Amino acid sequence: MEEQKKTKIMFVMRKPPHGSIYAYEGLEAILIMGAYEQEVSVVFIDDGVFALKKEQDTKPLGVKEFSKTFAALEDYDITNIYADRESLEIRGLTVDDLIIKPKLLEASEIAKIMEEQHTLLPF
Amino acid sequence: MEEQKKTKIMFVMRKPPHGSIYAYEGLEAILIMGAYEQEVSVVFIDDGVFALKKEQDTKPLGVKEFSKTFAALEDYDITNIYADRESLEIRGLTVDDLIIKPKLLEASEIAKIMEEQHTLLPF
Amino acid sequence: MLHTINKSPFLYRNLESCLRFAKQGDPIMLYEDGIYAVTSGSKIQSIVIEALKKHPIYAIEADVKARGITKVIEGVYLCDYFCFVALAEQHKVYPWF
């Protein structure tokens, strides 16, 4: 019964980090929504996959490093984390380059999951 | 002698109108600089050529129509107006689609003129 | 799902991303600078004509008129915001900024 009442909300992360604030303010929104006990999921497509790149060192740039916070999403009960396989491939990345291991999916599979959501939030 | 002292300033218009304010606020800057008796020129490349498209009717959108102001640039002694031939071609446009007749140039010719400027202003 | 696109296809790759994810039959709404995709005779026309085989494509007429685009690719529906809302009633919406 309780399960039925949860709202499916998906964050669609398409922007790379640091050049614009969308990845960061998107993450802030994910963390808040994670506390609301809804069914929150996150998918990384296009340049969004760069947000998960290992070895980000923002000290020389003087801005916040937040990639590690994505690794903490499980603590917020956000366990449905996906990435587009082809977006990684286009960028010369593999899942070993990422700080977490999202479930790799094809575009058609991602489209299907997007369709099942109540709400899609673009960042 | 007087001629020697003029500063060559070129506005490089690359953004289409209405979706963002750059074409409009760029035009406002052109009009002000035109009054300073410098050697101001304007080149339209990439989506910038759309700013010169004939038959723009912004009434249904409720925003300002300013394409006709480009036609008035001559009154401000701005007579060096160029457009990139290939940018028009890529967009299925010809000079007959434009409200003014800019001098059509190849990319290499535009690059040469850009190089001769003291200042390039991107909009 | 309704896919919306508001960026010029000549400067951005959003239309390509959208087409990679959109399911057969999903409608696409072009608005703001996204409407430049409908320009007949352009170099990206073939992408739009191909997309029309899989997707109904709409464009906000007020945005099209504001930009003086008079030669519109055949098969694209010009529509108003009532039509946008009507499509949003029937579909989830994802905007490809």
Next chain:
Amino acid sequence: MLHTINKSPFLYRNLESCLRFAKQGDPIMLYEDGIYAVTSGSKIQSIVIEALKKHPIYAIEADVKARGITKVIEGVYLCDYFCFVALAEQHKVYPWF
């Protein structure tokens, strides 16, 4: 002329525009999200390798490090803002936003 690029080549077409206008020998400075162009093994790598035959290409190292890009295409110079300023002393600058 020094050409600067601050947008990802995977979402924007600015790099292509820049390369169409840049003269042989003109330096190109990648900064902000523009540095993603240097990612070795990516689908746009061939464009950058081709461009390196005509242009010295620089990338701001602080931006590269912030994004964790460790495999950089060979021939691209990683540099700091002093280098950016030094290039701007020698060249007019045009930014391809």
Next chain:
Amino acid sequence: MKFGIMIQDGPYNHEAADSAYNFIQAALERGHSIQGIFFYNDGVINATKLMDPPQDDRNISKRWSELGAKGIDIIVCVAAAKRRGINESVLIPNARISGLGQLTEIAIESDRLITFGSS
């Protein structure tokens, strides 16, 4: 139907605020209700009462304030607002500053959440 609206971009610089407004007007005319309008990212700049556009141009912040006067909940994200210099002292009438929890509630309570923005 209940629509929620998120706006991620500022006024005038991009068309997003105009498109959102046109969408909302059409939705209201079709008999829908607006559950809330949430300003996030640069969208918070829509909510400054200091906006003073040329006389012959639309006043975008007034539009939002008028929708607020009609009872539509206009919410400005506090964290995003602080970064961009928006606080109570410059807030348009009929809007409020609050947290991302409000976006969550709009997402849950609306039948559809539509986002307008840029990149």
Next chain:
Amino acid sequence: MKFGIMIQDGPYNHEAADSAYNFIQAALERGHSIQGIFFYNDGVINATKLMDPPQDDRNISKRWSELGAKGIDIIVCVAAAKRRGINESVLIPNARISGLGQLTEIAIESDRLITFGSS
């Protein structure tokens, strides 16, 4: 050498304000002077003193104000500022609001005018 700087985009939302600042710092350290910093388009939002970022983050408007205190001319375009709700009442110290004529003068008097922005 005399550098002029134009900034066309707001703080935090895009990196432009950071890049411009880094460029200016490097130019000053190399012994150059800055003829003026002109905020245009969304760039005017850099100049609000109401900016209140998280404690552990950089304060972008303070940076500009500090450059102004060192004698660098910090100019906010009046027309662009009015559209985005920036006026004297919220202006950072050591900056001034003026017209596009000032951009013209910077363009003429600088050896190089460098623009930082977005799209």
